[in-house]
Amino acid sequence: MKKTKVIFLVFVLVSSCSSSDDSQGVISKNDLSNDTTVTTIKEEVVQEIISPEDAQFLLARCLRDKGYDINDPKNGESLRSVLQPVFLATDQKGRDELFETIQICAEENDIPLGNNADFENPEDVADRLDTELEFAQCLREKGIEVEDPSTERPLRPILVGLVQSGQYLEDQIREAAGECFDDLELEPPQG
Numbered sequence: 001m002k003k004t005k006v007i008f009l010v011f012v013l014v015s016s017c018s019s020s021d022d023s024q025g026v027i028s029k030n031d032l033s034n035d036t037t038v039t040t041i042k043e044e045v046v047q048e049i050i051s052p053e054d055a056q057f058l059l060a061r062c063l064r065d066k067g068y069d070i071n072d073p074k075n076g077e078s079l080r081s082v083l084q085p086v087f088l089a090t091d092q093k094g095r096d097e098l099f100e101t102i103q104i105c106a107e108e109n110d111i112p113l114g115n116n117a118d119f120e121n122p123e124d125v126a127d128r129l130d131t132e133l134e135f136a137q138c139l140r141e142k143g144i145e146v147e148d149p150s151t152e153r154p155l156r157p158i159l160v161g162l163v164q165s166g167q168y169l170e171d172q173i174r175e176a177a178g179e180c181f182d183d184l185e186l187e188p189p190q191g
Contacts (some may be wrong), residue, residue: 055111062105068098078124125151131186140178144168 050058054074056079063070073082083102087095106113132155139146146162149155159177165172181188 050111055109058109058111059102059105062109063101066101066105068101081124131184134184135177135180135186136147138183139173139176142176144176145171 053073059079060070060072060082068086071082071088073079075129083098086098090098102115105111129149129151132149136146136148136155136158145167146155146158149158159173162168163173178188180186
């Protein structure tokens with residue numbers, strides 16, 4: 001009798017562990033009864049916040065991986081200052097492609113680009129704004145009524161707006177600007 005019980009238990013265990021030819025190996029919706037409890041596993045996504053300095057290094061590395069000859073920013077310089085020679089050395093199509101690649105790199109590395117000033121050295125931003133304020137003052141002395149620029153609204157778009165609105169001819173702005181470059185001993189931008 002004991003031997004029969006043991007054989008019966010082994011048979012029950014083997015039957016319950018083996019699969020029939022009908023089984024598909026997955027549970028379908030039809031296999032679930034009202035009494036079945038389904039447990040789902042929820043993954044928690046933790047977003048790591050990176051510093052602007054680290055973001056610049058990630059973007060520079062990504063740009064190198066995509067074929068651009070870009071160095072890492074050094075000694076407090078901004079990625080913008082590293083990219084500026086590349087922008088100046090190419091035509092508009094090349095600049096558009098570079099900007100598009102920067103956006104792709106930012107997306108791939110979960111870096112919000114936001115304002116371009118986010119990746120700039122604050123001292124560079126302040127120096128550029130000081131220069132633009134001096135330049136705006138010089139333009140006013142030359143008869144071009146222009147508002148003071150700010151970090152949110154640089155001088156160039158302000159001047160473009162003056163021409164587009166018809167307040168001044170492009171030649172008037174160019175002539176006054178040329179004189180201001182000389183007066184302030186500044187190098188005019190290329191192009």
